[in-house]
Amino acid sequence: MFDSSFIVWLQQFSNGFLDSFFTIITTVGNPEYYMIAFPFIYWCISKRMAYRFTIFFLLSTYVNTIVKGFTDVARPCSSEVRVLYGDSTYGSSSFPSGHTQGTASFWGYLAYYFKNRYFTCFAVVLTALVGLSRIYLGLHFAIDVVAGLFIAIMVLTLFNLFYDKVASRLDGLSWKLKVGLSTVLPLLLLVPPGHDKGMLVGFAIGLMVGYQLDKRYLNFSNSATIAKQGVKFVIGVVGLFVLRVVLKELFEVIGFSALTEHGADMVRYLFVGLWASYFAPYLFVKLGLSKEPKIEIGQDHRVKV
Structure with missing residues (x-):
């Protein structure tokens, strides 16, 4: 076989x-490829x-x-x-x-x-x-x-x-429970042995929790002109890689990288995921690179899964 x-x-x-x-x-x-692809979908699609x-x-x-x-x-x-x-x-x-x-x-x-x-x-x-x-x-x-x-x-x-x-x-769960599930579910991937798990788990937690934060506090809109989409992507990717490199160097200096097999990667990529799903969109809104979200008449404000 x-x-x-x-x-x-x-x-x-x-x-x-x-x-x-x-x-x-x-x-x-x-x-590493998915670290760029998923944020692009989140920001621009x-x-x-x-x-x-x-x-x-x-x-x-x-x-x-x-x-x-x-x-x-x-x-x-x-x-x-x-x-x-x-x-x-x-x-x-x-x-x-x-x-x-x-x-x-x-x-x-x-x-x-x-x-x-x-x-x-x-x-x-x-x-x-x-x-x-x-x-x-x-x-x-x-x-x-x-x-x-x-x-x-x-x-x-x-x-x-x-x-x-x-x-x-x-969908009917409270916002706190959704944040909790967004944190716990990716952690299940740490149970079986595997390769590059810390990276994936941390990024998934950051992206999923950031999504819930966005729905509650920001409501970032993907809509923008092609030029603004390009600017968003460049700013977002630069910030993503700067954060990735800076945190790696910082963790090595303070000795955190040697504590656990997947712990340092998980924490580092958690912040990368949060950048992708909440902090970068927050910056896009402040820079005027994102249209204001439109609320239709009769639309409720519950956080959609």
Whole structure:
């Protein structure tokens, strides 16, 4: 089942161009990519979609982590295949492919949301290329990629079937309970063993809590001219990376980074998530880069899930 024969066959076509091409393509599935993509959706497309998207992506990642911890399959052996970009997978299980599942989840959700056949074709091709890159680089068996794709489709299908029903029940909860759930639910991802969990958990908590803060105190609007959207994105991303770097250096100076395996990353990315979902939008409003939210007659002010 976990056979290297397909990797060996694929790598017979190896050359410098393909090495560089697939190394670049595989980074589309890196966690850092989502640190930019989710804020862009939140700032420029739909904050409610970004919030729902975050819950879905967290659920998909949780399933991947559970399966990885349960199966604990070793990655392809470097004595049998050529392994490139191997440092990115150090200490993590092979089955199923997290990069493939993450890419399929991310672009699959967007394809479902936009329902445009050209965009769907793009999503399918990109997901296929990321999956192929994991095999070409010697980081995964073919079955890992197939399983990651299958799990992403399964989770997306179930999520779309049940999310609205669950959300409607949670809509009546108090604001404090919603903030509490936004904090506790991502923490469940810390239970099973896994890779890069602190980053994802912290960012998810920050984004989800910030969304609730925005709905209660700010009500930031995504609507703006194309020029203002571009300015928002540049300011937001610069602030995001400055915060990410500054906090990393600060934690290393005070020795916080060495306290727990995932603790420092979780705290650092919690602030990054809060910046993305609340403090950057607050700055956009103050700078006049966001239109004032429109309240329709008869519209209530309850915080929507």
